[in-house]
Amino acid sequence: MTELKQHTKISQELKLSPFIVLRGDILQANYLELLELLEIEMENNPVLSEENTEEEPDKTSDIEEFSSEDYFPDDSAYLFPIEDKKPETPFEDKLKELKYNLLIQVEKILPASDFKIAQYIIQNLNKEGYFENTNEKFNVEDVKRIKYIIGTKCTPLGMAAENIKERILFLLIVKGYNKTSVPFKIIEHCFDNFIHKNFKRISETLKVTGEDIEKTIKIIANLNIPIFHTYTKDIEGWVIPDLIITYTNNNWEVSVMEKNLPVIKIAGYVKKIINSPQKIDKETYKYLKEKYERVVNILKAKEERRQLLIKLGEILVEEFPEVLLYKKNIKHRLALTKLSNKLSVDLSILSRIVNGKYVSAPSGIYILKHFFALSGNEIKNQIKEIIYMEDPYSPLTDEEIAKMMSNFGIKIGRRMVSNYRKELSIPPASKRRIF
Numbered sequence: 001m002t003e004l005k006q007h008t009k010i011s012q013e014l015k016l017s018p019f020i021v022l023r024g025d026i027l028q029a030n031y032l033e034l035l036e037l038l039e040i041e042m043e044n045n046p047v048l049s050e051e052n053t054e055e056e057p058d059k060t061s062d063i064e065e066f067s068s069e070d071y072f073p074d075d076s077a078y079l080f081p082i083e084d085k086k087p088e089t090p091f092e093d094k095l096k097e098l099k100y101n102l103l104i105q106v107e108k109i110l111p112a113s114d115f116k117i118a119q120y121i122i123q124n125l126n127k128e129g130y131f132e133n134t135n136e137k138f139n140v141e142d143v144k145r146i147k148y149i150i151g152t153k154c155t156p157l158g159m160a161a162e163n164i165k166e167r168i169l170f171l172l173i174v175k176g177y178n179k180t181s182v183p184f185k186i187i188e189h190c191f192d193n194f195i196h197k198n199f200k201r202i203s204e205t206l207k208v209t210g211e212d213i214e215k216t217i218k219i220i221a222n223l224n225i226p227i228f229h230t231y232t233k234d235i236e237g238w239v240i241p242d243l244i245i246t247y248t249n250n251n252w253e254v255s256v257m258e259k260n261l262p263v264i265k266i267a268g269y270v271k272k273i274i275n276s277p278q279k280i281d282k283e284t285y286k287y288l289k290e291k292y293e294r295v296v297n298i299l300k301a302k303e304e305r306r307q308l309l310i311k312l313g314e315i316l317v318e319e320f321p322e323v324l325l326y327k328k329n330i331k332h333r334l335a336l337t338k339l340s341n342k343l344s345v346d347l348s349i350l351s352r353i354v355n356g357k358y359v360s361a362p363s364g365i366y367i368l369k370h371f372f373a374l375s376g377n378e379i380k381n382q383i384k385e386i387i388y389m390e391d392p393y394s395p396l397t398d399e400e401i402a403k404m405m406s407n408f409g410i411k412i413g414r415r416m417v418s419n420y421r422k423e424l425s426i427p428p429a430s431k432r433r434i435f
Contacts, residue, residue: 019297026301027308028352031240031257034302038262041298047291049265098159099125105154110146117146121160129159130167165191171223182208183216196425197387197395197432214434217392241360243313243368245324252321254313256306266295308353311343316359316371323371327363333373333410374410380420382410387426395432 029037042048099122106118117138124132131147150160151170161167168187177183186194190202199213246253270292277285315334322328336354340347357368374382386404390396396404398417405412421428 019293022294022297023301023304024352026298027305027349028355029305030357031242034305035261038264038298041264041295042262045291045295047266047270047288047295049267095125095127098129098156099123102150102154102159106146106150109153110149114142114146117142118150121147121150125159129156129161131160131162133162168220168223172219175219175223177219182206182212183219186213186216187220195388196427197392198425198427199434200427200431210434214392217434240358241365242357243309243359245313245317245359245361247325247362252317254310254317256309258306264295264299266292305353308343308345308350309357312353312368313359315339320371323363324361325363330371334371335373339372376420379405379410379412380424383417383420384424384426387421387432390432392432392434395429397429 025037026034102122102125103119106122107115110118120138121131121143124134126132133143147160147162148170151158151167152174157174158167158170161170165187169184172181172184172187179185179188185206186202186208190205193199193201193205194216199210202208202213203210240257242257244255244257246255270288273280273285273288274292316324319332319334320330323330336350337347340350343350354368354372359366359368382405383401386401387396398421399414401421402412402414402417405417418428426432
C-alpha cells in the first residue's frame with residue numbers, strides 16, 4: 001500500500017510587479033510608441049475622463065486633473081510638425097503603395113483561385129519587403145509557389161522572399177541562373193560560408209574552383225538586391241526625435257518631444273470613491289483602485305523617462321558639442337556602465353532609455369546609441385560588415401580592421417578583433433583571399 005507523506009518546501013521565485021513591467025515599457029518607448037501606449041490607456045482605462053483638454057477646469061468641478069503639461073516646460077522647439085492624430089510616415093505610405101502595386105500585378109498574372117493567397121502574402125510584407133509567414137490556413141506548397149511568382153515576375157523584383165538568401169535566389173532566377181548553375185548552388189547550399197567568406201569550404205563542398213566563386217561574387221554584387229528602405233528618400237523625413245538639442249545665442253537647450261501626447265485626467269468621482277471605500281462593494285473598489293494606481297504609475301514613469309532623457313541630452317552637450325553643432329567625427333564614445341554610476345541609475349534602465357531613440361541637433365539627426373560604446377554583439381556586427389565590404393583580392397588583416405573600427409570611434413585592439421572574428425566563424429585574411 002502506498003504511504004502518503006506530506007512535505008513542506010520553501011522556494012524563492014522572482015515575479016515582476018505590473019508596475020515594473022509598465023515602467024520598463026514606458027522607459028523604453030520612443031515617441032510614437034509612447035503616444036500609442038497613452039492612447040490605448042485613454043481608451044481602455046475607465047477611471048480616465050474624456051473632458052475637453054482645451055478648457056480651463058473649474059475649481060469646483062468633479063474632475064481632478066493629472067495633466068502631463070503641468071509636469072513639463074514648453075517644448076515648442078521641435079523639428080517636425082506632428083498632426084493631431086498619430087502620424088502616418090512617408091515610409092508607411094510607400095509601403096502601402098508597394099503592396100497596392102503588387103496586388104495590381106498579381107491580379108493580372110494569377111488565376112482567381114490563387115489571388116487570396118497572393119493577397120495574404122502581400123499583406124504580410126514587412127518594412128523591407130520580406131514575407132513574414134504566419135500561415136495557418138493555406139497550403140504550404142501553394143504559398144511557396146505564389147511567393148516565387150511574386151518574387152520573380154512582379155516589380156520590384158525579389159519581394160515576398162522570407163530572407164536575404166531567398167531574395168538572392170529569386171534574383172538569380174530572373175537573371176537566367178537555374179537551379180543547376182554554380183551561383184545558385186553556392187547560395188542555396190553554402191550561403192553561410194559565402195557571407196562569411198569561407199571560400200575554401202565552398203570549394204570542398206561543391207567541388208567548384210576559385211574562378212567559379214569569383215564569378216559568383218561579381219554576379220551577386222551586380223544583382224542590385226532591393227531593400228525596401230531604399231524606396232524612402234531620407235531618414236530625416238520620417239524619424240521623430242525623442243530628444244531635441246538646440247543652440248541659440250551661444251546657449252544650448254535640451255528638451256524632450258512630448259507634443260500632442262494625450263493629457264491624462266482622472267475623473268473626480270474616482271478620487272471620491274478611493275477616499276470613501278465604504279460606499280461601494282469591495283470588488284468594484286479593488287478594480288477602480290488598481291486602475292487609479294496604474295495611471296499614477298504611468299505619470300511617474302513618464303516623468304522619469306523625461307528626466308533621464310534631459311540628463312542624457314545635457315551630457316551629450318558637454319561631451320560632444322562639436323559633433324552636435326558641426327557634425328564632426330566622434331573621437332570617443334560614452335560607456336553606459338560609467339554613465340549609470342554617474343547618474344546613479346541602474347544600467348538596465350539606462351539601456352532602455354538609450355535604445356531605439358533619436359536625437360535632433362543643429363547638425364542633424366542621430367541615433368542616440370551612436371554616442372555610446374557598443375555591446376559585444378554590436379561590435380561583431382560592425383566587424384562582419386567591414387569584412388563583407390572588403391576587396392576579396394586584398395582582404396583586411398585584423399590590425400587593419402582594428403584601425404577602421406577606430407575611425408568609427410570604437411577603440412579595439414587587433415587581438416580582440418581576432419577573437420570576435422573567430423566567434424563569427426570567419427577565417428583570417430590569408431584564407432579569405434581569392435587568387
